[in-house]
Amino acid sequence: MNTVEKSVITDITLAPQGHLKIDWVKAHMPVLNRIREQFETEQPFKGLKVAISLHLEAKTAYLAKVVKAGGAEVTITGSNPLSTQDDVCAALVEDGITVFAKYNPDPVEYKQLMVKTLETKPDLIIDDGGDLVSILHSERQDLLDNVRGGAEETTTGILRLKAMEKEGELKFPVVAVNDAFCKYLFDNRYGTGQSVWDGINRTTNLVVAGKTVVVVGYGWCGRGVAMRAKGLGANVVVTEIDAIKAVEAYMDGFEVMSMDDAAKVGDFFVTVTGNKDVIRGQHYKVMKDGAILSNAGHFDIEVNKPELTEQSSSVRTVRNNIEEYQLKDGRKIYLLAEGRLVNLAAGDGHPAEIMDMTFALQAMSLKYVNEQYKDIGNKVESVPYELDEQVARIKLESLGIHIDTLSDEQKSYLESWSAH
Template sequence: MDFKEGKYKVRDIKLAAEGRKKIEWAESRMPVMMELREKYSKTKPLKGFKIAGCLHVTKETAVLVETLKAAGAKVSWSGCNPLSTQDEIAAALAKSGIEIYAWHGQNVKEFYWSIEQTLKMKPNLTLDDGADLIFTVHNKYPELAKNIVGGTEETTTGVHRLRAMAAAKKLLYPVIAVNDAETKWDFDNVYGTGQSSIDGILRATSVLLAGKNFVVAGYGHCGRGVAMRAAGMGANVIVTEVKPTAALKAALEGFRVMPMDEAAKIGDIFITATGVKDVIVSKHFKSMKDGAIVCNTGHYDCEINIPHLEKLKKSKRTVRPNNEEYTLKNGRRIYLLAQGRLVNLAAAEGHPSEVMDMSFANQFMSQLRLAEVKMKGIKLEPDVIDIPEEQDQEIAMIKLKTMGYKIDKLTREQVKYINDYSAGT
C-alpha cells in the first residue's frame, strides 16, 4: 500500500501509467465532458472551491475529477464501494496530484476512514454516490455542514434516503438530485446498468445466457435495462416486483411476472435491482435449483441476504474471480457473484464511458450551479433539488451533436400553437 499523509493512499502508485492509458481512452469516448473541460478550464468558475467526492473510482470518474480540477476546484476523493475501485485509476489520479484515498477490497473501517480523510480539507461542496459521504458529515462531523454550500447525489438509493432526511427536517444543506435528471436515469440507469451488469455476469461466469431463466428483481430503470439486454441475448426473462405499475410495464414488454417465491424455483440466474434489503433470503436459497447464479446491481450489498446464505452452506470456495460457490446442506450449489456488491463494477468496469459522459456532465454542471449560487450570495434551503429542464436539454443536445445527429426545431407558429390554450380542434 502506498500512503502519503494528506495526499493519497492507494494500492500501488506504480500502476499510474496503466491507469493513465485507460483514462485517456475514456476521454476519447466522453466528448461532452471534454467540451465542458475545454470551456471551463479558461474561466475557472470553481476556483476557491473545495470538493469532497465519494464516487466509484473508474476511468470515467477520473475524467470528471480532472475536469473539476481544470475548472479550478481543489478535489479530495474516495471510492463509494469497497469493490468498485480500480487500483490503476486511483494510482493515476494520485500521480497527477489529486488527493485520493481508495483501493480495491477495502473493509468497512477502511472505507469510512477514506471518506473521513477527504473531509479534513473542510469542503464547501460535496459530490456523492449513495450518500455515504453526506451521512458521514451529518452523523459524525455536523459542524462541517455550516460551511458546505451544497452537494450532488448520483444514484437512486442515495436520493431516496436524502429525500427522507429532508422530509424529516434532518438535512443540513441542499443536495442536487443528479440521479433524477432525464439525461442520467433514462440513459445511465437503463443502458449503462443493462450492458455493464450483463458484462459483469459474463466475466464472472462465462455462461451462455440464451435459453436461461433470467430473474430480474425490480423493474425500475436499472432493472428494465438489465431485462432488455438479457432478453436481447436470448434469455427467458422473469421479473419480480412489488409495484403494480412497474409489474404491468414488465408484463406488457413480454416478460413473465411472478413473486420471488415462485421465481426462485425456476430461475437459473438472479439479479437484484431494487434498492431494498432482503430481496433474496433463506427460503429462496433453499428452493433454488443446483447451479443457480445470484448477483446484485443495486447500490448496497443487502439486497441478497448473504448471512442467510452463509448459515445454509456446507462449504464455500472461490471458483473464478468474483464467483464463490456455496454448497448447501441439501447438496445444491449456488454461485454468488462479486460478494453481493455491484456486479457491474466489482466484476466488470462499470458503465460504458459514452453513457457516463452525460451523467458526469450533470454532476459537473450541478457543481457549477452550486458555486454560482455561492458567488451570488444566495442561500439555498436544505432540501433535495431537481436539475432544471434546460440543463437536461443542453446536455442532450451536446451529446447529439458529438454523435453527428441533427434534430428539428419548432417554428414560431408551432410555439404559438402549443401555448395557445384557446385553440380548439
C-alpha cells in the same frame, strides 16, 4: 504538502497504466470534453474544495479532472471497496488530485478513507449512495458549516437524502442527478443493462441463451437488465412490488411472478431494487442446484448473505468473484462479487459514452448548486431542465445529429388555449 504526500493509495508506480485508461475514456466522452473547455475558461470552482465519492475507475477519474480544470482543489474516494482501481488512483495523484482510496480495504479502513476525504473541509460534494452526506450529518457535524451543497449520483442516495429532508435533518442542498432525464433514461437503462451482463459474462463464462433470468425490480435499471437478457436469448422473469411496473413488464413481453415462485425457476438472478433482503432464506430453500445470484443495487444488502451462509455447510471461492455456497442438502448456489454491484465489482462499469452524459450532468449540477445554494435551501433539488437539455444537445452534436426546432407560429399555437 503535495498530493502524493497527502494521498493514501496502494502503489504510485501503477500510474502509467491508469493514465492509459483515463486517456481511453476521455477520447470517448465528447460531452464532458466540451464542458471541460467551458470550465477552463470560466473557472466556476476557483478557490473551492470539492470532495468526490464515486466508483473510482477511469470515467470517474476524468470527471475529477474536469472539476479540477474548473479551478477546484479536488479530493476523491471510492464508493465501493471492490470498484476502486489502484492504477487509476495512482494516475490521479500524479495529476494533482488527492486520493484516499484502495481496492478492497477492510470495512474499518474503507470508512477511514471517507472520513479523511471529508477532513479536507470541502465546499462542495459529489456523492454516490449518500455515504459522505451521512457521515457529515452523523459523525462529523463539525465539518458541516463548510459545505455549500452537493450532487447525488444514484437512486439509493436519493432515497436516503429525501428521508433526511422529510425529517428536517438535511443541512445543505443536494441536486438529485439520478432523477435527471439524461441520467435515468440512458445511464440506468442502457448503462446498467449492458454493464451488468458484461460483469456476469466475463465472471462466469457461461451461456445466457436458453436460461431463465430473474430480474428483481423493474425500475429503469431493471428495464435495462431485462432488455439485454432478452437480447442474449434468455427467458426473462420479472418480480415487482409495484403493480404499474408489473403491468409494464408484462406488456414488454416478460413473465411476471412473485419472488417465491421465481426462485424456483431462475438460473441467473439480478437484483436492482435498492432495498434489502429481496432474495432471502425462504428463496434459497427452493432454488435450483447451480443458481447464480448477482446484485446491481448500490449496497450489498439485496441478497441476504447471512441467511445464505446459515443454510450452507461450506463456502469457497471457485473462481475470481464467484463464491460457492454448498447448502446442507447438497445443492450449490453461487454468489457473484460478494453481492456487491456486479457491473463494477466484477467489471468496468457503464460504457464511457453513457457516463459521459451522467458525469456531464454531475459537473453542471455542481456548478449550479454552487451558484444557487443560498436560494435553494436545505432540500433535495431537481436538475434544472435546461441543464438536462443542454447535455442532450451537446450529445446530439457529437453524434452529428440535427433535430427540428419550433417556428414562432408553432410556439404560439402550443401556448394558446384558444388557437385552432
